[in-house]
Amino acid sequence: MSTSTSQTTKEGESKQSFGRYLMDHWVLPILGITAYAMLGTASRIAITDGTKGGDFFSEYSYFAANCLGSFVMGLMNGIPDLKKKTPGFHQGVTVGYCGCFTTFSSWIYAIVKSSTPDIGAVEFFTGMSMPFIAWLFGNDIGATYVDLTKDSKSRISDKGWYIIDQALVVFPYVFTALLFPLVATQGVFPPASVYASLLSPLGAIPRWISSTYLNSLWPQFPLGTFVANVLAVAFDGILMGAAPGNTFAGYCITGSNVGLTRDSLVYRDLVRGSLAGLMMVCALIESSCFEDLVW
Template structure:
C-alpha cells in the first residue's frame, strides 16, 4: 500500500500500487463507450478516491496500516509487484458469482461490463496518482532497479504457479475421467465431472475473502468489515466516518487478483481442470453416434463382444437429442457448480484460515518456482525415457498422462497471455477466452483426425493424445467461460455463450465430420 503526505499533514492512501502502464490508459478508440459507461467509470474513480482518502480518518485501519509499515516497510509498499495486465483475466474478475448479503452495502448486482468499466477507471485513477507520487519520491537508480527486480520476480512467480497448477489440474482432470468411466455409470461422458469440479472451485475462489485476507501485508478489507460491524452497533453509525464497504470490496478484489498464488489457482488449476474443447468433442461424438460408453450388460462380454467405442445405429433425431443433452447438462451443472462454490465460501467463512503474507511470499512463492520447473522437466524426461519402454507389454505411460503433462503448461500460458491482451478489447464480449476456446477446439479436432487414420505408429498416436488432453485441455476452459456467462448482462451472456458453442461445434463438424462421414475413423494404435 502506498501512502503520501497530504497538505494538512495526514496520510493519504493510494491503494494497491500497480507498475505496468499498458492497460492503465486503454485506447479509447478500441471500443465505443456509451454515456452510461462513462458515468460508471467516473463514479468508480470518485468512489476509489473517496475510499483511499477516508482511510486516514478511520482510526482502526490507519493505525494498523502504519504499524505494518513501520514493522516491515516493504510489505505494504509493493510498487512493481502487481502488473495491471492481470485485470483482464476473467478468472479474477469482479463481480463474484454470488454477492454475499452478509456484506450489506455491497450486495448489489453488477455485470461484467460495469465491473470492467470500473476496473479501467480505477487503473486510470491509480496511474494519475502514481505519476504524481513519483515526483515526490527519490529518483535514485537503486530505487528503480529494486522496482524492476520486484516486478520481474512477481512475473516469475506467476508463470511458475501457472506451470505447476496446469500440471496438477491436468492430472486431476485425467484422473477424474478415469474413475468416473465405469460399468453402469449414469453419466457416460466423464469430462462433465471435471468441468463441474473446476467450476465449483472457481466459484469458491471468486467469493472467498479469507484465504487472501492479508492481501499484500495489510488486511484492509477485513479491517473495514470489522469497522462496519462496530459502527452497526454504535448509535453514531451515521457519522462522517462511515465505512464504504462497496468501494472497499472493489479495492480488495483489485488487490487479490494481483497475488501470484491466487492467479495460479484461478487461472492455472481451475482453467486446466476444466476443458471446453473436450466438451465440444463430446458434443460432436454424440451427434455422430461415436460417444464412448461403458459396457453395462453381461451380453457385452460374450465371445463376439462389443467395445466402448461401438454403438448401435440410430436415426438423426436421436443424435440431435443426444447433442442437446450434453450441452444442456454441461452448461447447467457448471453454472450450478459455480454458485455452489460461492455459497460454500460464504457459509464456511468462519472456518477458512488465512494464508499469512510472509509465508506466501517467503516460502510458497520461491518453492513454487523449483516445483513447477522441476515437475515440467521431470515430465519431459519421462516422455523421453518412459519406465515401460523395455517391457513386452503395450506401452501406456506416455499415452495416458506423460505427454499431456509435457504440453499442459504451454496451453495454460497461451490462455493466460491471450486473456491478458484480448479480454479488455470488447467489454461485452470476452474476446480472449472466446479465441482460445475456438482455437483449442479446432486443434483438438485436427489431432483427433490424425489419430484415427491408418498411418503412423504408437508414438505418434500418443503425442496426439497428449496434445488433446494437455495442450488443448489447458488452452480451453469451462470455469472461466461459465463465470463470464454469469457476470455479463443477460443479452450479452446469451450471445456470448451461444456464439462460443455454435462456432466451436461448426469447426468440429467441418474438421472431424468430413472425415467421419467420408472414410470413417480407424481404430487407435495406442492404448488410452
Template sequence: MIGDAKDVISQQHTSELQRQENVSIPIYSKNHKRSTNFLNAISIPLLIDVNYLVIFSFSGVVTRYYLEVAFTRSDKQIKTDLYSVFFQDIYANIIGCFVMGFLAEYNTKILITHKLSRLSNLFTVGLMTGFCGCTTTFSAWQYDSMYALVHGEVATFFFREVLGLCLCYCFLVLGHDLAAMLATLQLYFFQPNCDNGEETTTIKFLWRVFIGLLFACNVGLTILFIVLLCTVPDASLKGLFASLLFAPFGCMLRYYFSILNTKYSPKIPAFTLSANFIGVVLSGFVRITNERYSSIHDNIAVKVLFLGMSAGFCGSLSTVSSFIEEIKTKIADVKWRYVYIITTFVSSCLVLLVILGSFVWTA
C-alpha cells in the same frame, strides 16, 4: 469490526473484479520502484507467472486424468458411449467449476479485503488459472458432443450440451455461495490489515527463496515426467506424462489471452472465446489425425504424442471454469452475455461438424 470490513469491501469493488481468476496480481508494493532495465522489467514477473501456472497446471491435468479413470474408463480404455449423456470429462468440469466459484468469491471477500500475503494471492490465482483451468476442458466436451451428433445421436448431443452447461453453472454458483458464507463467518475473526503494503527485507528475501524453490520444483518435475514417459511401459500412463509436458504451454497461452480481455474486449471476453475456439479446432484435428494414423500404423510413440497434444495442450488451452465464471460475473449486459454463450457454442460446433463429419461420413 464487521462494519469496517464491509466498508473496505465496498471501496475496493472495482479492483476486486480485475484481480479475479486470470488477471495477474501485482507482486510489487505500492512504493516499489521498478527497474529501468528492460530484461528485469520483463523477466521477473514472467518468471513468477510461469512458476505458479506450471505447478498448478500439473495438478489440474492429474486431477482430470484420474477423474476419467474413476468414472469413464474401463480396462484402461476410454469408454465411447454414444447413448450416454455423461461425456468423459463432465465430472472434471463440475469439480473445476465448483472450485473456481469458491476461489473467485473467497478471493474477493477475504484475500483482497484483508490484503493477505503475496503467497496467499499467488496460491489463489494459481489455483484458479492453473488448477481449475486445466482440470476443466472445453475442447473434449465439445468433441464428445459432436461425436454423438455426427453418428446420428441428436438427442444425446443436445443433452450433453445442455446438461454440461447447467451442471457447471450450478456448481459454480454453489462454490460462490459456500465461499460467501465462510467469508461472512471469517469477518468475525479477521481484522483488516491497513498497512501501506511495505515489506521488510526478510519477507522480500523469503519471497525470492520461495520463487527459486518453486522454479526448481517445476524443473525437477518436468525432468521426472520425461524420464517416466520414456521408461513406463503402460500406454495410459505414457499419455498422462505426455499431457503433463504439454499442459503448461496451453495454460500459459490461455493466461496471456485472458489478460488481453480487459484491454481490448470490455464487452465480452473475446480472447477466452478465441482460446476455446483454438483449443477445439486443434483438438479436433489432432484426434482425427490420431484415428487415421492408428488405423494404418501401430506406433505407440506417435499415439502418445497425439494424446499429449490433445489432452495436455488443447485441454489446458480451452477451459470451462473461466467460461462459466465470465458468464456469471464478468458480463453485466444480458444481451452480450447471450451473444458470448451462443457464439462460443455455435462456432465450436460448426468447426467440429466439418472436421468430424468429413472423417466419419467419408469413412
C-alpha cells in the same frame, strides 16, 4: 554529492519496484500456471479414467472433471483477497489447475461424436448447465467464508503472504518431480497421458496471455477467452481427426472460465453475458465439425 546520492537511491528504488512488478505479474503467475497446469491435466485424466466404469460416466465422461474444476474455480473467485495476497498461487490454481482440469474442447468433441442424438442432447445441456451451477456453488461457499471471517484480523504480514505465495508456487514442482517418475514407472498412466500433463503449460500460458490482454479491449465481451477457445477447439478437431487423445487444445481451452466470464458480465449486462456464452458454444461446435471437413 547529495544530489548524486538521491538519484542513485531513486534509481535503486525504481529497479526494485520494477523487479517486484515483474515478479508479481509475470514470473510468479507463469511459474504457478506451469506447475498447476500439469497437475490439472493429470487430475482430469485420472478422474475421467476412474469414472468410466459407471453407466452415467461411461457416456458423459467429462461431466465430473468439468463440474469439479468449475467448483474450485468458483471457490477461488469467491475469496477475492487470495488474488491480492497470493497472486502466483491464485493464477496457478484458476488458470493452470482449473483451466486444465476442465475441458471444453473434449466436451464439444463428445457431443459431435455421440452415438445417438439423445445422448448428444443430454451431453450438451448438462455440459452447459451443471458446471456453471457447480461454479456458483463454489463461489457461494467462498463468499460465505469471507463473510464469516470479515471481522477477524489477519496475523500474517504482507511479507509473510509473499513468502507463502512463493512456497505455494514451488510446492507443485516438488510434488510433480516426485509424482511423475513414480506414475511413469508403475504404469498408472500411459505414456501419452504423462506427456500430455507435462506439455500442458504450452497451452495454458498462451490462454492466460490471450485472456489477460484481449479481454480488457471490450469489457462487455470476453474476447481473449473466446479467441483462445475457438482456436483451441478448431485445432483439437484437426488433431482428433488424426489421432484421438489428450492434446494441446485440451489445456489451451477451458470450461471453468465460462462461468467466471458470465458472472463478471451479469452485473453489467445479463443479455450480453448470455449471448457471449451462447455464441462461444455455437462457434465451438462449428469449429469441432471442421474435423469432418478436413478428414
